[in-house]
Amino acid sequence: MTTRRERARAATIDEIKETALSLMREHGSTDIRFSDIARSMGMTAPALYRYFADRDELLTALIVDAFDDLGTTVAESRARASADDLSGSFLAVASAYRRWVNQEPQRFALIFGMPVPGYVAPDEGPTTEAARRAMAQLESLFAEAAARGMLGRPTIHEVDDALLGCIIAKQAASEPAEATVPAETFQACLHCWSALHGFVSLETYGHFGFLTPEARDALFVSTVRLAALSSGFPWSDPAPTLSMVTNT
Amino acid sequence: MTTRRERARAATIDEIKETALSLMREHGSTDIRFSDIARSMGMTAPALYRYFADRDELLTALIVDAFDDLGTTVAESRARASADDLSGSFLAVASAYRRWVNQEPQRFALIFGMPVPGYVAPDEGPTTEAARRAMAQLESLFAEAAARGMLGRPTIHEVDDALLGCIIAKQAASEPAEATVPAETFQACLHCWSALHGFVSLETYGHFGFLTPEARDALFVSTVRLAALSSGFPWSDPAPTLSMVTNT
DNA sequence: GCGAATAGTAATGACGCATAACACTTGTGA
DNA sequence: TCACAAGTGTTATGCGTCATTACTATTCGC
Numbered sequence: 187m188t189t190r191r192e193r194a195r196a197a198t199i200d201e202i203k204e205t206a207l208s209l210m211r212e213h214g215s216t217d218i219r220f221s222d223i224a225r226s227m228g229m230t231a232p233a234l235y236r237y238f239a240d241r242d243e244l245l246t247a248l249i250v251d252a253f254d255d256l257g258t259t260v261a262e263s264r265a266r267a268s269a270d271d272l273s274g275s276f277l278a279v280a281s282a283y284r285r286w287v288n289q290e291p292q293r294f295a296l297i298f299g300m301p302v303p304g305y306v307a308p309d310e311g312p313t314t315e316a317a318r319r320a321m322a323q324l325e326s327l328f329a330e331a332a333a334r335g336m337l338g339r340p341t342i343h344e345v346d347d348a349l350l351g352c353i354i355a356k357q358a359a360s361e362p363a364e365a366t367v368p369a370e371t372f373q374a375c376l377h378c379w380s381a382l383h384g385f386v387s388l389e390t391y392g393h394f395g396f397l398t399p400e401a402r403d404a405l406f407v408s409t410v411r412l413a414a415l416s417s418g419f420p421w422s423d424p425a426p427t428l429s430m431v432t433n434t
Numbered sequence: 435m436t437t438r439r440e441r442a443r444a445a446t447i448d449e450i451k452e453t454a455l456s457l458m459r460e461h462g463s464t465d466i467r468f469s470d471i472a473r474s475m476g477m478t479a480p481a482l483y484r485y486f487a488d489r490d491e492l493l494t495a496l497i498v499d500a501f502d503d504l505g506t507t508v509a510e511s512r513a514r515a516s517a518d519d520l521s522g523s524f525l526a527v528a529s530a531y532r533r534w535v536n537q538e539p540q541r542f543a544l545i546f547g548m549p550v551p552g553y554v555a556p557d558e559g560p561t562t563e564a565a566r567r568a569m570a571q572l573e574s575l576f577a578e579a580a581a582r583g584m585l586g587r588p589t590i591h592e593v594d595d596a597l598l599g600c601i602i603a604k605q606a607a608s609e610p611a612e613a614t615v616p617a618e619t620f621q622a623c624l625h626c627w628s629a630l631h632g633f634v635s636l637e638t639y640g641h642f643g644f645l646t647p648e649a650r651d652a653l654f655v656s657t658v659r660l661a662a663l664s665s666g667f668p669w670s671d672p673a674p675t676l677s678m679v680t681n682t
Numbered sequence: 683g684c685g686a687a688t689a690g691t692a693a694t695g696a697c698g699c700a701t702a703a704c705a706c707t708t709g710t711g712a
Numbered sequence: 713t714c715a716c717a718a719g720t721g722t723t724a725t726g727c728g729t730c731a732t733t734a735c736t737a738t739t740c741g742c
Contacts, residue, residue, distance in 0.1 A: 189741080191686090191741070194687095194688095195687085198688095215548060219729085219730065220730075220731065220732090221730060221731085229689075230689075230690060231731080231732090232689085232731095232732075232733080232734095233689050233690075235731095235732075236687080236688060236689080240731080240732080241730095241731075291548070292548070295548040298635070298639060298641070299547050299548055299639065300463060300539070300543040300548075300639070320641075341663065341664075342659075343659060346648075346649065346652030346653075346656070348649040348651075349645070349648075349652045349653055349656075352644060352645045373656065377629070377656070379632070379636070380629055380632035380636060381628055381629045381632055383632040383636055384627070384628035384631040384632020384633065384635065385632065387631060387632065387635050388631055391547065396600060397597070398596055398599070401594065401599070401600040403596075404594030404596055404597045405594075405621065408590050408591060408594070408597075408625070409625055409628060411591060412589065412590060416660055416664055423591060437709090438708095438709080439709080439718085439719070442719095442720095443719085446720095467698065467699090468698075468699070469697085469698065469699090477721075477722095478721070478722060479699085479700090480701080480702095480721080480723085481720070481722075483699095483700075483701080484719080484720060484721080488700080489698095489700095
């Protein structure tokens with residue numbers, strides 16, 4: 187049961203966070219000032235302290251939100267793809283990741299880049315969480331392919347013993363309910379993530395500036411395809427049309 | 435002919451830059467304050483203005499230095515590898531890139547991450563330059579393999595027309611003296627860079643925290659190997675020993 | 683109408699960039 | 713040897729911004 191007051195308060199909190207994000211986008215950095223936020227909202231800075239104890243608390247909230255948003259965005263995009271179409275689902279997940287980062291470069295920097303100047307993370311949790319959630323959809327996609335017996339051998343050489351130990355430890359630590367994949371596939375999955383993350387990072391920070399948007403799209407599809415193929419993920423050429431990358 | 439004064443001045447400039455980098459490493463961000471630098475050097479802040487007109491000029495110098503350092507580090511590491519051993523050279527280049535980033539995460543953020551809060555880049559040059567130099571060694575390695583006729587077909591599907599146009603334009607713009615590679619190989623080369631950059635980014639920002647250092651090394655070698663193989667680059671298994679990754 | 687939630691005003695304290703005025707050092711030429 | 717000038721550094725200062733607190737006024741639900 188939420189009272190009217192509580193709803194108003196929640197709305198204000200949302201507005202503060204939304205305004206902070208707008209200012210980040212405008213200013214092009216992850217740096218924010220209470221005074222700016224307040225001015226932009228037609229308020230005064232001290233009023234914000236009714237909602238956030240200090241600047242760090244607001245930043246923490248923004249980071250947590252970014253995690254959630256990226257995670258749900260990717261998951262939703264995957265859910266929209268036909269469950270039968272594994273290639274399509276794979277591309278949907280990768281595209282959603284890319285699209286989110288392109289649309290929200292500041293939030294991307296917030297969770298995957300260097301920490302903000304004055305900010306110190308509350309604990310080790312959130313950072314690890316970022317990695318976990320980002321990987322989750324990819325991993326579960328592989329698990330589903332494995333469940334259908336459609337997983338091929340990845341083209342990696344062999345799984346190193348040290349790596350194997352970590353993979354086993356990680357899979358043991360994850361929810362027992364989650365289906366697991368062979369260690370070599372998990373490693374290939376990490377390769378996929380690296381490739382995806384690398385492409386997206388370079389693109390977002392403008393290092394693919396010598397490519398036209400269309401060329402970048404083509405390179406992206408090629409990157410995803412190559413990642414899937416080398417991971418033993420069931421991929422069906424011809425590749426889906428570009429509209430799958432830009433739409434949805 | 436450098437006078438004694440000029441040498442002293444140059445030394446001071448170096449010390450300022452070095453101190454700024456130390457503070458960055460200490461503080462864990464790319465944010466720096468003149469007052470901190472001066473205090474750390476046993477000087478007062480205004481004295482720094484004898485050497486740098488303002489904070490942005492210092493930042494620009496640091497960025498340019500970072501470009502140079504990364505470029506020469508990678509080039510030197512490649513030069514130390516046997517020129518005959520293409521696999522070794524490839525791994526040397528990738529390892530140097532990785533090592534530099536791991537040792538200098540702040541400088542990496544400086545050139546490949548989001549801009550520093552108050553800083554505005556002097557012009558479009560440096561950013562583009564970062565991409566160019568980082569790619570240069572990889573590209574020339576492929577060119578050399580091509581010159582020896584050892585370049586296989588990359589496992590990419592086909593080169594998209596839009597991408598092809600950009601690649602041709604870029605190769606035409608580069609030094610005519612530089613040997614070029616087929617468009618499909620250039621594209622594969624971009625894939626290599628993405629994979630390398632992605633791995634290094636994730637590792638440096640702690641998102642591979644669930645892996646032990648040894649496991650990360652193994653994953654890195656596997657990443658490089660996979661990138662080379664899928665690019666048609668002549669790679670010889672068994673992979674070089676791990677010492678090649680950590681040493682040099 | 684009462685009281686809690688909320689917002690504004692004003693004030694405080696700290697900090698950072700940048701500049702100006704002044705003082706010391708050092709190399710060099712008369 | 714001495715004086716000058718360039719170079720270097722310090723103290724003092726102005727200016728602006730920002731986070732945060734204390735206090736006061738207002739609004740709004742119950």
